[in-house]
Every structure is written in structure tokens, then in C-alpha cells.
Amino acid sequence: MLRHLMAHRSVRAYRPDPLPEGVLEGAMAAGQSASTSSNLQVWSVVAVEDAERRALLSELAGGQAHIRQAPLFLVWLVDLSRLARLGAERSHASEGLDYLETFLVGVVDAALAAQNAAAFFEAQGLGIVYIGGLRNHPEWVARELGLPDRCMAVFGMCVGHPDTARPAAIKPRLPQAVVLHRERYDVAGEDAAIGRYDGIDEAFQREQGLAPRAWSDAMVRRVAGPQSLNGRDRLREALGALGFALR
Ligand SMILES: Cc1cc2nc3c(=O)[nH]c(=O)nc-3n(C[C@H](O)[C@H](O)[C@H](O)COP(=O)(O)O)c2cc1C
Known part of the structure; x- marks a missing residue:
């Protein structure tokens, strides 16, 4: 595992072959094993394999070809919607979800889980690259993936077999x-x-x-x-539209 951690490099050229059976579930188990603030577990993932959906997400992320190429694209979410639903079912206040602190907890949780999953994939000989470009159009991404309120894509992650003809350093x-x-x-x-x-x-x-x-x-x-933020300078406005009060 240490060897793999030190050998990390983002992979932006993939072979089209599908991933081995069970590797997504294994990576998710690694992700769910990461520490999570107060055990709130305020993150989720949408696993996208459909080629058309990957093509659309690729465009939304600024035309990044590796999203179309890699057989699996994981969308890592800060997900406060689950706790909002639990609160509503119990007719219980969930005002704590409206604070910037809770949003940040979700972002940290998602990042820790994602990096555990990344380490898992890399230890299997697979390659990954994170995709922050997914925050260029947060509302559009949310609509395409059917995200509920208080749920936002923090970043994406391409996963696949590295193309050895175009190795990354x-x-x-x-x-x-x-x-x-x-x-x-x-x-x-x-x-x-x-x-x-x-x-x-x-x-x-x-x-x-x-x-x-x-x-x-x-x-x-x-x-x-x-101008160097690729449209992400309006993130606060986008988060408001997605139901995050960020008090
Ligand atoms: C949250 C996050 C978002 C990133 N977004 C992108 C991206 O949209 N496109 C891309 O090609 N690389 C992206 N990267 C990869 C970084 O550019 C890369 O990790 C950095 O240049 C270091 O290179 P290395 O990962 O090969 O060591 C992202 C990395 C992180 C952690």
C-alpha cells in the first residue's frame, strides 16, 4: 500500500476495458471505512458508467476527454439530504444542516472517503484522476444526476485501466x-x-x-x-440554489 501511495500519478489516458467484477464495491468499502466526522456519514457517490452520461459530464467539466474514456466515473457528493429526510420523517428540526460548518463536514467526509477509494483502486493497478471541473456547473450536474436538495457534487473521479501506451509520470x-x-x-x-x-x-x-x-x-x-476559476467564482450562488443555506 505504501509503495502504491508514493507511486500515485493522475491518469488521463485509459483503455476502454471494463473494470474487474467487485472492484467498485471494494473501493466503496474502503471509502466507507474512512473516518467520518461524528459518524454523520454525510457523503454519497453516484457511479456513472453510461457512455452518454459520461459524455455529457465530460462537457460540463470543460470538455475533459478522460471522462468519456474511462469506463467508470464516480461523482463524490456532499450529501446533507439523508439527514434532512431523517429529520423530516421524525418531524424533527434539522437546522444544523443550514450551517457552513455542516457543509464543510460533508466536503471533508467526501474527500477522505474518495482518497481511501483512490488508494484502493491504485492498489489494484487501476488509475484515477479527480475532476474538480465538475464544479463548473453544479446545478446542471445536480439535475443530470437527479440529486436531491442539499446534495452537491464536490468532485468527480475517473477510474480505469491506464493506457500503457500513454503512461503518466x-x-x-x-x-x-x-x-x-x-x-x-x-x-x-x-x-x-x-x-x-x-x-x-x-x-x-x-x-x-x-x-x-x-x-x-x-x-x-x-x-x-x-477568471481563472472556470465559472466556479459563482459557487456560493450555486450552493444556495442547491438548498445549502451556509449560515
Ligand atoms: C479535488 C481535485 C480536483 C482535480 N480536478 C482535476 C480536473 O478537473 N482535471 C484534471 O485533469 N485533473 C484534476 N485534478 C488532478 C490534479 O491536477 C493533480 O492531482 C495534480 O496536478 C498533481 O498531479 P498528480 O495527481 O499526477 O500527482 C484534481 C485533483 C484534485 C485533488
């Missing part, structure tokens, strides 16, 4: 000292370490046949303004 990460602070937050040495990483990342980009650029410049550009 392990992407270097920031030096550990940049992300690991001991006892107290400390930025001494950050600039120098990031400068070193810019060089490493640039070499990686070159190796991959991608336009070489400094990681730090690219990331600063990525957060420069709402």
Missing part, C-alpha cells in the same frame, strides 16, 4: 520543509526551497513535453482572479 511535490512545520508555522527558508522546486518542476514539465514554466508563477496566475 509521478509529479514532483514541494520540498517537505515547505509543508511540514514543526511546533510553530515558519516561513524561513520557504523562498529558497520554492526556488529549488521551480527548477525541479520546470525540468519535469520539459521531460513531459509540456511548456516549461516556474511552478510558483503558474500557481500565482492560477489564483489571480475569478
Whole structure:
């Protein structure tokens, strides 16, 4: 498992072959085994195999071809609807669901479960890539998947057999000292370490046949303004439309 964790790379080229029997259920068992805040379990998944539906979701996510290619697309949901239904059945208040805190609990729960499932898939030799592009059009995605109120797609995940003719490489990460602070937050040495990483990342980009650029410049550009959020700058409005009060 450790070897597989360290060998992670996002896979964006898949063979069309279906997944082995039982692998989805195994990954879900791994996902459900993850910690979940207060055991609320405020997440769900929609597993999409239908090619037409995958094609539509691919377009909604900004035309990402790997969603059409991979035989399985998992949509990971923050799902407060189940507790809303339980409250309604018992004529019990469920106002706690209206708070940003509970939404965040659902997002964290979904991410922990998804990463357990990702590790499971990768340990089976399968590849995955997360799809945040699914938040480009949250209401549209919700309609297509028949999501109830207070249920939103946090991200998608392509799952399939990696196409060995177009292998993905392990992407270097920031030096550990940049992300690991001991006892107290400390930025001494950050600039120098990031400068070193810019060089490493640039070499990686070159190796991959991608336009070489400094990681730090690219990331600063990525957060420069709402125009770089692919429509996700209106997420608060979309969440309101999906029934999240976010008080
Ligand atoms: C929540 C989340 C959303 C992501 N969304 C996308 C996406 O929409 N399309 C894509 O190709 N990769 C997406 N990725 C993959 C990242 O780009 C990738 O993990 C990152 O560049 C590091 O590369 P690696 O996973 O190969 O190590 C996403 C990753 C995460 C965690």
C-alpha cells in the first residue's frame, strides 16, 4: 500500500476495458471505512458508467476527454439530504444542516472517503484522476444526476485501466520543509526551497513535453482572479440554489 501511495500519478489516458467484477464495491468499502466526522456519514457517490452520461459530464467539466474514456466515473457528493429526510420523517428540526460548518463536514467526509477509494483502486493497478471541473456547473450536474436538495457534487473521479501506451509520470511535490512545520508555522527558508522546486518542476514539465514554466508563477496566475476559476467564482450562488443555506 505504501509503495502504491508514493507511486500515485493522475491518469488521463485509459483503455476502454471494463473494470474487474467487485472492484467498485471494494473501493466503496474502503471509502466507507474512512473516518467520518461524528459518524454523520454525510457523503454519497453516484457511479456513472453510461457512455452518454459520461459524455455529457465530460462537457460540463470543460470538455475533459478522460471522462468519456474511462469506463467508470464516480461523482463524490456532499450529501446533507439523508439527514434532512431523517429529520423530516421524525418531524424533527434539522437546522444544523443550514450551517457552513455542516457543509464543510460533508466536503471533508467526501474527500477522505474518495482518497481511501483512490488508494484502493491504485492498489489494484487501476488509475484515477479527480475532476474538480465538475464544479463548473453544479446545478446542471445536480439535475443530470437527479440529486436531491442539499446534495452537491464536490468532485468527480475517473477510474480505469491506464493506457500503457500513454503512461503518466509521478509529479514532483514541494520540498517537505515547505509543508511540514514543526511546533510553530515558519516561513524561513520557504523562498529558497520554492526556488529549488521551480527548477525541479520546470525540468519535469520539459521531460513531459509540456511548456516549461516556474511552478510558483503558474500557481500565482492560477489564483489571480475569478477568471481563472472556470465559472466556479459563482459557487456560493450555486450552493444556495442547491438548498445549502451556509449560515
Ligand atoms: C479535488 C481535485 C480536483 C482535480 N480536478 C482535476 C480536473 O478537473 N482535471 C484534471 O485533469 N485533473 C484534476 N485534478 C488532478 C490534479 O491536477 C493533480 O492531482 C495534480 O496536478 C498533481 O498531479 P498528480 O495527481 O499526477 O500527482 C484534481 C485533483 C484534485 C485533488
